[in-house]
Amino acid sequence: MQRSVVLLPFLVFLLSLDLLTTPASAYREYFTPEQKAQLEKIQTVLVEAIALTDKGGADAGSLAETASRRLGEVGYKVVQDSAKPHDVVFRVKCEQRKTWEGTTAAGGDADLPDAPSRLWKGPACQLTYVLGGMKIRWQKEVRTEFEDAVAAAQAAGAPEPGAYAIARLKEALEKYEFPLLLAAEWGHPDRLLKVLDAVDTSHSRKVKIISLLGEMQADEALPKLKEALKDRDLAKQALVAMGNLGKDGIPLLVDIMNSSLQPEVQAAAAKGLGQIGGVHGDSSVVPPLLAKLQDPKTDWAVLTEVAWALGKIPDKRSIQPLYDLDKKLQAMRDPDNIALKKLKEAVFWSIKQCDTWDQYS
Numbered sequence: 001m002q003r004s005v006v007l008l009p010f011l012v013f014l015l016s017l018d019l020l021t022t023p024a025s026a027y028r029e030y031f032t033p034e035q036k037a038q039l040e041k042i043q044t045v046l047v048e049a050i051a052l053t054d055k056g057g058a059d060a061g062s063l064a065e066t067a068s069r070r071l072g073e074v075g076y077k078v079v080q081d082s083a084k085p086h087d088v089v090f091r092v093k094c095e096q097r098k099t100w101e102g103t104t105a106a107g108g109d110a111d112l113p114d115a116p117s118r119l120w121k122g123p124a125c126q127l128t129y130v131l132g133g134m135k136i137r138w139q140k141e142v143r144t145e146f147e148d149a150v151a152a153a154q155a156a157g158a159p160e161p162g163a164y165a166i167a168r169l170k171e172a173l174e175k176y177e178f179p180l181l182l183a184a185e186w187g188h189p190d191r192l193l194k195v196l197d198a199v200d201t202s203h204s205r206k207v208k209i210i211s212l213l214g215e216m217q218a219d220e221a222l223p224k225l226k227e228a229l230k231d232r233d234l235a236k237q238a239l240v241a242m243g244n245l246g247k248d249g250i251p252l253l254v255d256i257m258n259s260s261l262q263p264e265v266q267a268a269a270a271k272g273l274g275q276i277g278g279v280h281g282d283s284s285v286v287p288p289l290l291a292k293l294q295d296p297k298t299d300w301a302v303l304t305e306v307a308w309a310l311g312k313i314p315d316k317r318s319i320q321p322l323y324d325l326d327k328k329l330q331a332m333r334d335p336d337n338i339a340l341k342k343l344k345e346a347v348f349w350s351i352k353q354c355d356t357w358d359q360y361s
């Protein structure tokens with residue numbers, strides 16, 4: 001088999017490893033040991049809120065109350081008097097017309113929907129926190145559905161655009177899951193697990209918590225994720241989250257990939273195996289993935305995730321099976337078949353990772 005030795009696939013693989021770093025783990029790497037110790041001990045949060053309209057400052061009491069109550073949902077004690085003891089300061093700054101604060105760096109969290117947008121000039125709340133007197137580079141932005149507060153207030157028959165904008169931003173804060181994000185940011189999986197267990201926790205909130213637990217790589221969450229597998233609506237998210245945890249989840253993921261009757265669940269399990277193998281450099285996931293790759297009954301969507309997974313764990317054993325599958329796929333001419341196109345892309349990418357890895361290892 002002729003091999004082309006090129007540097008680009010190797011660089012692409014290194015980039016893919018970098019992308020495996022989750023937001024929560026990236027934040028933990030950013031902190032100093034002293035700051036990490038402070039985060040672990042956070043119990044009491046000082047909430048500071050300000051509201052600004054085109055006419056100047058406005059009453060921010062309702063914003064502070066909303067933030068305080070919602071942080072309490074995750075078990076944090078909240079104070080609004082800076083003279084009282086507290087471990088961290090959570091700040092909420094809401095404006096009728098967002099103040100431009102400079103350009104936002106691209107990539108990573110800066111490209112997420114709740115990241116500060118330099119293009120948005122309408123009503124917005126900036127959420128930040130201060131640890132030990134230092135403003136941490138965690139910043140989220142909550143926006144209204146409208147950008148022009150004056151026009152929106154007129155359409156709603158509201159007499160004061162500024163008050164109308166602040167009221168709508170308060171409603172947005174009621175829905176935005178910043179308490180869960182902060183619990184993950186501060187490394188408190190126990191608080192997330194408690195909310196996950198609550199009988200009144202909504203399905204959408206459970207999905208968010210499961211996702212965050214995976215990003216945090218919280219091994220203590222594994223028992224709860226296993227329980228979530230019994231819920232068809234949560235199973236897929238739980239499997240993906242398990243892929244961010246340790247090696248203990250490998251046997252269960254393999255079993256689900258091979259036994260589940262739902263292709264989407266099989267695909268999620270394969271994705272989880274690829275994440276574990278890539279993060280931990282564990283090639284024990286390769287044989288079950290190859291068996292699934294070579295099973296003629298495997299659904300195309302599942303094959304696609306299996307192929308991507310194999311590319312995250314470059315292994316010589318994967319080379320020939322991937323080439324064999326690629327040969328079959330190239331014989332299929334159906335430009336309108338999106339599933340086929342995605343599968344071809346995954347196989348092509350993984351071949352490049354596996355077939356050149358030994359040249360640089």
